[in-house]
Amino acid sequence: xxxxxxxxxxxxxxxxxxxxxxxxxxxxxxxxxxxxxxxxxxxxxxxxxxxxxxxxxxxxxxxxxxxxxxxxxxxxxxxxxxxxxxxxxxxxxxxxxxxxxxxxxxxxxxxxxxxxxxxxxxxxxxxxxxxxxxxxxxxxxxxxxxxxxxxxxxxxxxxxxxxxxxxxxxxxxxxxxxxxxxxxxxxxxxxxxxxxxxxxxxxxxxxxxxxxxxxxxxxxxxxxxxxxxxxxxxxxxxxxxxxxxxxxxxxxxxxxxxxxxxxxxxxxxxxxxxxxxxxxxx
Amino acid sequence: xxxxxxxxxxxxxxxxxxxxxxxxxxxxxxxxxxxxxxxxxxxxxxxxxxxxxxxxxxxxxxxxxxxxxxxxxxxxxxxxxxxxxxxxxxxxxxxxxxxxxxxxxxxxxxxxxxxxxxxxxxxxxxxxxxxxxxxxxxxxxxxxxxxxxxxxxxxxxxxxxxxxxxxxxxxxxxxxxxxxxxxxxxxxxxxxxxxxxxxxxxxxxxxxxxxxxxxxxxxxxxxxxxxxxxxxxxxxxxxxxxxxxxxxxxxxxxxxxxxxxxxxxxxxxxxxxxxxxxxxxx
Numbered sequence: 001x002x003x004x005x006x007x008x009x010x011x012x013x014x015x016x017x018x019x020x021x022x023x024x025x026x027x028x029x030x031x032x033x034x035x036x037x038x039x040x041x042x043x044x045x046x047x048x049x050x051x052x053x054x055x056x057x058x059x060x061x062x063x064x065x066x067x068x069x070x071x072x073x074x075x076x077x078x079x080x081x082x083x084x085x086x087x088x089x090x091x092x093x094x095x096x097x098x099x100x101x102x103x104x105x106x107x108x109x110x111x112x113x114x115x116x117x118x119x120x121x122x123x124x125x126x127x128x129x130x131x132x133x134x135x136x137x138x139x140x141x142x143x144x145x146x147x148x149x150x151x152x153x154x155x156x157x158x159x160x161x162x163x164x165x166x167x168x169x170x171x172x173x174x175x176x177x178x179x180x181x182x183x184x185x186x187x188x189x190x191x192x193x194x195x196x197x198x199x200x201x202x203x204x205x206x207x208x209x210x211x212x213x214x215x216x217x218x219x220x221x222x223x224x225x226x227x228x229x230x231x232x233x234x235x236x237x238x239x240x241x242x243x244x245x246x247x248x249x250x251x252x253x254x255x256x257x258x259x260x261x262x263x264x265x266x267x268x269x270x271x272x273x274x275x276x277x278x279x280x281x282x
Numbered sequence: 283x284x285x286x287x288x289x290x291x292x293x294x295x296x297x298x299x300x301x302x303x304x305x306x307x308x309x310x311x312x313x314x315x316x317x318x319x320x321x322x323x324x325x326x327x328x329x330x331x332x333x334x335x336x337x338x339x340x341x342x343x344x345x346x347x348x349x350x351x352x353x354x355x356x357x358x359x360x361x362x363x364x365x366x367x368x369x370x371x372x373x374x375x376x377x378x379x380x381x382x383x384x385x386x387x388x389x390x391x392x393x394x395x396x397x398x399x400x401x402x403x404x405x406x407x408x409x410x411x412x413x414x415x416x417x418x419x420x421x422x423x424x425x426x427x428x429x430x431x432x433x434x435x436x437x438x439x440x441x442x443x444x445x446x447x448x449x450x451x452x453x454x455x456x457x458x459x460x461x462x463x464x465x466x467x468x469x470x471x472x473x474x475x476x477x478x479x480x481x482x483x484x485x486x487x488x489x490x491x492x493x494x495x496x497x498x499x500x501x502x503x504x505x506x507x508x509x510x511x512x513x514x515x516x517x518x519x520x521x522x523x524x525x526x527x528x529x530x531x532x533x534x535x536x537x538x539x540x541x542x543x544x545x546x547x548x549x550x551x552x553x554x555x556x557x558x559x560x561x562x563x564x
Contacts, residue, residue, distance in 0.1 A: 029390060067387040070394030077359035100380045100407055102434045105349040108311060112352030125382055127409040127429060129436030147409060152384045154411030157458065161451060163443050169451065172443060 007121050007143030007187040008211055011092050015060045015237055020268040021275070023094070023213065024055050025244025026064040026083060029071070032249055034256045041075040044068075047256075048083045051248050054261035058268045061240055062087050063213075066097040084117055092120045094213070094240075098147060099136070100125040106135035114142050121145055123191055123213070126173050130180070137184035143211070144188050146180075148173045148203055151193025151216030174203045181210055189213060194227040194241070201230035208233060215242040217267070225274040236275050243267055289403050289425030289469040290493055293374050297342045297519055302550040303557070305376070305495065306337050307526025308346040308365060311353070314531050316538045323357040326350075329538075330365045333530050336543035340550045343522055344369050345495075348379040366399055374402045376495070376522075380429060381418070382407040388417035396424050403427060405473055405495070408455050412462070419466035425493070426470055428462075430455050430485055433475025433498030456485045463492055471495060476509040476523070483512035490515060497524040499549070510556040518557050525549055 005013070015021060028044040037043040052062065064083055069076040087093050099109050099122055113119050114136075121143030124136055136144045149159055149170040159170040174190060181188035189211035192200045204212065212231050217224060224241075231239045247267065251259025287295070297303060310326040319325040334344065346365055351358040369375050381391050381404055395401050396418075403425030406418055418426045431441055431452040441452040456472060463470035471493035474482045486494065494513050499506060506523075513521045529549065533541025 027387065027390075029386065065383075065387055067381075067383050067390040067394070071390035071398065073394065073398035074359045074363040076394065077356045081356040096383075098382045098407070099349075100382075100429075101347075101349050101378075102432070104311065105309065105347055108309075108349040108353035112349070112355065112358065116353065116355035125380070125407045125409050127407050127440060128432045128434060129439035129441070131434050131436035132432070147382075150384070150410045150414070152410060152413050154413035157411035158409060158451060158454065159411070161443070161445050161454060164446060169440060169443060172440065176439065 004141060006140055007092065010120065011061060011143070011211060011240065012237060014090070014092060018057060018060060019272065020058050020060045021237070021239050021241045021271050022058055022264055022268045023061040023063050023240040023242040024051070024059050024247055024264060025096070025215070025242050026051070026062060027068045027244045027248065029068055032245075034252045034254070036254060041072050041079050044072060045079050045082045049086045050257040051260045052086050054257035055247065055264040056088070056091070058261070058264040059091060061092040061094055063094045063096050063242055065244070066095060081117065084119065092143075094121040094123065094143070094145065095119040096123050098123050098125045100128050100132060102128065102132050103135070106132055110136050110138070114139060121187075123147065126176070130176065133180065134184065137180060137186040137188065140185040142186045144186055145191050145211070145213045146173065146177050146188065148177065148190040149192045149196055149199045151195045155193065155196075170199060171202060171206065174206045177210065178207045181207075187211065191215065192231070194223075197223070197226045197230040200227060204231055204233070209238070211238055211240065213240045213242055217241045217243050224270055228271065228274040232275065241267070241271055286423060288422055289374065292402065293343060293425070293493060293522065294519060296372070296374055300339060300342060301554065302340050302342045303519070303521050303523045303553050304340055304546055304550045305343040305345050305522040305524040306333070306341050306529055306546060307378070307497070307524050308333070308344060309350045309526045309530065311350055314527075316534045316536070318536060323354050323361050326354060327361050327364045331368045332539040333542045334368050336539035337529065337546040338370070338373075340543070340546040341373060343374040343376055345376045345378050345524055347526070348377060363399065366401065374425075376403040376405065376425070376427065377401040378405050380405050380407045382410050382414060384410065384414050385417070388414055392418050392420070396421060403469075405429065408458070412458065415462065416466065419462060419468040419470065422467040424468045426468055427473050427493070427495045428455065428459050428470065430459065430472040431474045431478055431481045433477045437475065437478075452481060453484060453488065456488045459492065460489045469493065473497065474513070476505070479505070479508045479512040482509060486513055486515070491520070493520055493522065495522045495524055499523045499525050506552055507556040510553065514557065523549070523553055
């Protein structure tokens, strides 16, 4: 697989190669590590590496979550670096950092996450507006996944506010994401929680061609079949279903990695059973 | 000064002690360091430490910006740690990270920024809603500054969207910030750009008692007198005027630290000339 395609191309290729829409969230909370591993920074890294190795055949992408690396303190960046570089280069890696800032600061984030850490995509919060998103959109090989409708109960506090024409903030964001995807070199996708299938369907109608990252499957209770029906694109893809705890903490014994691999395979199969028509390369 | 008061108390005390509303933004972009220093991670840290030492007498607070530490790559967290711990413990330090995430992830960020890195306050993006903000609000000694109306031209893309009653998103956020300040143990303040003095005045009317962090003075062109009139609270305080590049890059020679100190003193004096009535402890 060429490494110089767009982020969207690379995700599509990987989905085809492994016939999987599963994106595995890497949330290494030391309190949740298998008891025999202890609670050190090193064990968090070892844990992630073992989970990555066991889940590789079923992973369309990986999504390390910055928060859990911040919680590791000043060693957190070394851990993040080690985890990122444990994932083979041809598999898309999305840093879930929900970054947002302006001008030179945004450019500094882009340089850090994309060039220094070599992430393929990042999540970005749109609240600050287009000129705060544009600095992440200059590299055609990279992806930016914009928070649109998040999976939490409180997401409606602001995202459901309707303008004078009755359009919610999250759909205003979706409309902008479509424009940005057309206007800038990078691939622009959206983050929509699996817990809101109706709003997911609305977003898919407005953004038929864009990648949607769907958190909230599994531990957060999003129903798989309903989410897929609402979120798949016309070709039966365009969707990354992100699950973290339900996969990486599937087991807590010595065989925790095998348990994670089994959970990833099960989710892949459960998702594929709801995908119709099956993709041509399945 | 006691270190166990609320964040608001500590800021108010420090403003009184140095008779200054200046918050110094630490944005160590290696490309902007004085040429004689080179462009290493170590020089970024040395630069910040020298600027801190020279500006201490005029600083109500410091605000390191995470983006510039991310740009340093995997050594960025060690640099951030070193910079934070170069600032005396009694001076409030705000990490400008614009964090936003849910549940366990938000709690992980809180643990990392507040407990591991020992920051006194962080900036938080409100897009995800109250249940995504609450995990940062549990510690009465800490502060959370919520993005309300940001200083950039594109801030209106979403923040100016008006609901059916004609209230803008940024003012809906301001109303929530007031509620959160009353309801949670931590101090809740707001971030409002100096570039929008009318909206700053609206926010101050809705949140008369809360701390406002005002970026955009200096390099971004916000007018000092107008901003102060709009943003000061009834006691002539409650405002941190944040300036970064105009202070830390005031000079580029061997005496860059002296130049930074002079720029900070000048800004303090310029701000104080617009403060009326003078605070009782000035």
